[in-house]
Every structure is written in C-alpha cells, then in structure tokens.
Amino acid sequence: MPQVLEFADVVVRRNTRNIIDHIDWTVTDDQRWVVLGPNGAGKTTILQLAATLLHPTSGEVTILDERLGRTDVFELRPRIGFASSAMARRVPPEETVLDVVLTAAFSVLGRWNEEYESIDERRARRVLAAWKLEHLAERTFGTLSDGEQKRVQIARAVMTDPELLLLDEPSASLDLGAREELLQLLSGYASEPTTPAMVMVTHHVEEIPVGFTHVLLLGDGEVVAQGPLAETLTAEALTRTFGIEIVLSEADGRYAARAASV
Numbered sequence: 001m002p003q004v005l006e007f008a009d010v011v012v013r014r015n016t017r018n019i020i021d022h023i024d025w026t027v028t029d030d031q032r033w034v035v036l037g038p039n040g041a042g043k044t045t046i047l048q049l050a051a052t053l054l055h056p057t058s059g060e061v062t063i064l065d066e067r068l069g070r071t072d073v074f075e076l077r078p079r080i081g082f083a084s085s086a087m088a089r090r091v092p093p094e095e096t097v098l099d100v101v102l103t104a105a106f107s108v109l110g111r112w113n114e115e116y117e118s119i120d121e122r123r124a125r126r127v128l129a130a131w132k133l134e135h136l137a138e139r140t141f142g143t144l145s146d147g148e149q150k151r152v153q154i155a156r157a158v159m160t161d162p163e164l165l166l167l168d169e170p171s172a173s174l175d176l177g178a179r180e181e182l183l184q185l186l187s188g189y190a191s192e193p194t195t196p197a198m199v200m201v202t203h204h205v206e207e208i209p210v211g212f213t214h215v216l217l218l219g220d221g222e223v224v225a226q227g228p229l230a231e232t233l234t235a236e237a238l239t240r241t242f243g244i245e246i247v248l249s250e251a252d253g254r255y256a257a258r259a260a261s262v
C-alpha cells in the first residue's frame with residue numbers, strides 16, 4: 001500500500017523541551033489511525049506536522065511523497081483535509097454553512113468561474129447531505145450547535161477530495177447523542193474504499209469509531225505504543241500512556257476505559 005505519511009526520527013523542540021521526541025511513524029493509504037494521549041502529549045503538534053503547518057526541528061516528515069522543507073507546501077496543502085476547533089474559530093460566524101464548505105474548494109483550487117462554481121455547489125450539497133447537514137445549508141455557522149459545527153468542519157475538510165484527512169478531536173464537547181451520530185458517520189466514511197487515509201486525535205477510547213484500524217499512543221512527546229488497534233490498544237498500554245491504572249473493555253468494535261478500582 002502506498003505511504004501517505006512518514007515521520008523519521010522527528011523532533012519538535014520548544015524552549016528547552018522536545019514536545020515531539022524522536023518519533024518514527026508510517027501511515028499507508030488504507031489505514032485509519034487514532035492518536036490517543038493525555039493533554040499536552042503532542043497530539044495536535046503531530047497533526048500540525050502532517051498538515052504542513054509546522055516543520056520539525058530535526059528528522060524528516062514525508063507527506064504524500066513530498067518531503068517537508070524540500071517541497072512547496074502551498075501545492076501540498078490542497079491534498080490534505082484538516083478539521084480542528086482552532087480552524088473553526090477562524091470561520092466568520094455570519095458565513096452560511098454552504099459557503100463554509102464551498103470556500104474550501106475556492107480557496108484551495110482557485111476556482112472562480114461560474115461553470116466550476118455550479119459544479120462545486122452541487123458537490124458541496126452532496127457533501128452536506130453525506131454529513132447530515134443539508135437542512136442547515138443556508139444557516140449561518142455562528143448559529144449552529146457544537147455538534148453541527150463539528151460536522152461542518154469535517155464536511156469542509158472532505159470537500160476537496162483530500163488524499164489525507166486529519167481530524168483533531170472531532171467529538172470533543174458533544175453530548176452522547178451527537179457523539180454517537182458523529183461516530184456512526186465517521187465509521188461509515190472510514191469503511192468506504194474511496195476514503196483517504198485518516199488520522200483522528202482523541203482523548204477517549206470511547207470516541208474511536210468502528211472501522212478505525214491503527215492506534216498511536218502518545219505520552220509526553222514520545223510514542224508509548226503504535227500498531228493495529230486490536231493488539232496495541234491494551235489496558236497495559238493505556239496505563240503507561242495516561243499514568244493511572246486502566247481497565248479496558250471492548251464490545252462490537254467499541255472500547256470503554258476506566259480507572260482500576262483500588
């Protein structure tokens with residue numbers, strides 16, 4: 001399988017600390033990764049590297065066969081979809097949902113002529129429907145609930161048909177129903193053969209969608225464990241990652257974790 005992402009001995013140094021500390025990691029185009037770890041572990045930093053928004057202090061990051069530092073990131077960025085709450089905060093609250101998704105195509109592809117505009121609008125409406133947002137197309141972004149805003153962020157990120165999709169905590173702050181709805185959509189998306197490689201950051205094993213294949217457990221900038229979900233996501237590995245003794249259970253492809261009773 002073709003590689004879409006490769007980290008080789010990657011370090012990101014801030015002040016005197018390595019916030020990413022000698023990470024080796026490879027993602028191929030058929031894999032869906034979860035990056036799991038406590039606050040401050042370096043998860044968002046990893047996504048920023050993968051999104052070309054950050055360069056490593058040392059080591060090599062290769063994205064879609066292009067080496068960071070040796071390639072024009074402005075050519076690479078259109079091939080990567082990235083959704084995060086930091087990006088959502090930059091969306092003007094008065095922009096309509098349709099425009100939030102459509103402008104992904106305009107800004108990335110520089111399409112301004114009318115023929116493309118109507119093709120793009122049809123695609124944007126298809127993407128909105130796929131993420132259960134069609135009824136909100138004309139609403140302004142600022143009036144949406146958190147759950148709806150999360151789905152719009154993802155719709156915007158997939159609008160350009162990216163070869164790599166990066167999601168930073170897509171289900172953070174959602175209620176139980178909204179979280180489960182989003183996880184179902186992510187599972188469905190993850191299982192489609194045309195879907196690109198995915199990397200999703202989360203704090204909670206309960207938020208791992210069915211169909212995700214691999215996990216990177218990160219603690220304090222270092223890889224605690226990485227590999228196929230079924231064999232890598234263990235109580236022992238979570239205990240090392242989060243620094244408290246964890247009990248893990250799994251049912252129907254979904255996980256649940258809690259502290260071991262003392």
Ligand SMILES: Nc1ncnc2c1ncn2[C@@H]1O[C@H](COP(=O)(O)OP(=O)(O)OP(=O)(O)O)[C@@H](O)[C@H]1O
Pocket residue numbers: 014015019037038039040041042043044045046203
């Ligand atoms: N520009 C910076 N200067 C100094 N420290 C930084 C900088 N950017 C990030 N850090 C630190 O690097 C560490 C990793 O940050 P990062 O945002 O990647 O963590 P995270 O795993 O995404 O955490 P969270 O789960 O809270 O979102 C944190 O301790 C953070 O304070």
Ligand SMILES: [Mg+2]
Pocket residue numbers: 043044045
């Ligand atoms: Mg983060």
